[in-house]
Amino acid sequence: MAEGWKFKTKRPDPDGGPDLLGLVVVRVADQHGALEVAASKMPDAILEIDSEASLELLEEYDMKPGQMLVLMEGQ
Secondary structure (H helix, E strand, O other): OOOOEEEEEEEOOOOOOOOEEEEEEEOOOOHHHHHHHHHHHOOOOEEEEEEEOOHHHHHHOOOOOOOEEEEEEEO
């Protein structure tokens, strides 16, 4: 069973450039709950499920339940 989820993100660049593309991880086991956490923290982003987050990834970043981390974001 998943302990977290990875999402691809796409959101407008606040500086007016091309859209910013990113990858975030959320430590919430329920897929719908993880989506709600990500949407609440990035309301202007389009979110797409990428995959389940591995336990190794969650432990590598010492993520606590309910926490979200932006792994990367750029153009």
